[in-house]
Amino acid sequence: MHGLSSFTPICRGCGLILCELNLPNFACPHCGGALLTPAAKDSLVESLETQIAETLAKEEEERQRAIQQARSAEGAFPTLSAAASRAGTPGPDVQATHPVNQTHKVLSLDSKTRKVKVSSYTPPAISRAASVEKLAKPKEAEPEYVHVPAPPVEVVCSPAPSAHRPWANTRGLNVTYVPSSRG
Template sequence: MHHTAWTKKASTVPSDRIRPTPQLAVTGGKKGKAKTPVPEAPKSKAVRQLESLKNGLTASYGSAQRDQKGGCFCQAKDHALSTHSPLCRNCGLVLCEINLPQYACPHCSTAILTGTQQDALIARLEAQISETLTQEALLRERAAEEARRAVGAFPTLGNTTPPSRSAPPAVPQTRTVMSLNSKTKKVTVSAFVSTPSPSPSRPVSRAESIDEEPVRVAKPPVEVPFVSAAKQDPLRPWKDLSGGGAVYIP
């Protein structure tokens, strides 16, 4: 067989009539598809309160400071008794739920919780947050399943979010009116086209997401006002200074 420059194995001269073989680009690995991040559900008020309390305890660990708002001195008369620290371990002040455990006692400025109690409370709060989130997720899935059953859709598998159904567009409505002229005895046909306007959705009220500030009882004065303002009689130190005095009845 006669060998030419185009048939010789060791030849490097290309031919214009031979189509080059396309080479596939070799990649280093399989490129995965970018996953669309699933939007997180809004946190409820209970979860926000638990997380705020846990973050406050973590930030003030070992250095409890007084509440900038002054605390509350109602002694659980106007508010519920604190479930975390119902009593100051130094001065014995009864603490209501307004006095958060990450702050010091509003009266004696002593840390309400010890280090061991603070660690135990943080662990308990983390367990409560996890349990609350799990229960809320189950309730949302149950509500979504009931909504799908009410509509008649097929149930979805796993934790997939059902597609949101948009409201159908407004369809123009045509009305035909027939009128009879009493003089000419002729029938007139008129057509009217009306487009229904979509009902506006209810806006989200900002007052629902804002927590109201509780009413706090201020610290009582050191001296009784009417005692400090009245003039004491040295001959009658036992006199009733509240007003009126004792009345002798024979």
């Protein structure tokens, strides 16, 4: 059902074949012995620590790359102040000259009364940290490992088939042969 364990495919004590569900830090489910020698365990821990360090470095590099891309995308669409847009020359940054929670006036036309309606609008405050946090990946929950149960103590064997009826069902299921109706 499962593939062989990549760390310990066989118990060195009893010879039980181990699947990938039986982690190397577990004991053998049959004999209860350790699956790795202390030297093998130390080398495994060292290799896993280097893999973890490489993965963390790669994730940090990807996170920094995402932050840099967000900064460059933010700079790709500059905003112009009202005076600069009229003159055609670049001006100071709008966010630097206007306060963050400034109220804007919105003009709208009422279609029924055909009159102009003036309303106030305050945009929500947007921080750079919030936009960078959206780019970060959510943390995934660690999988819960289930201990592999020991095999049964008593081995169930089917009885040997009789000489006059070798095709008999030895599993004890009540199965009968139904001949084909196609003649």
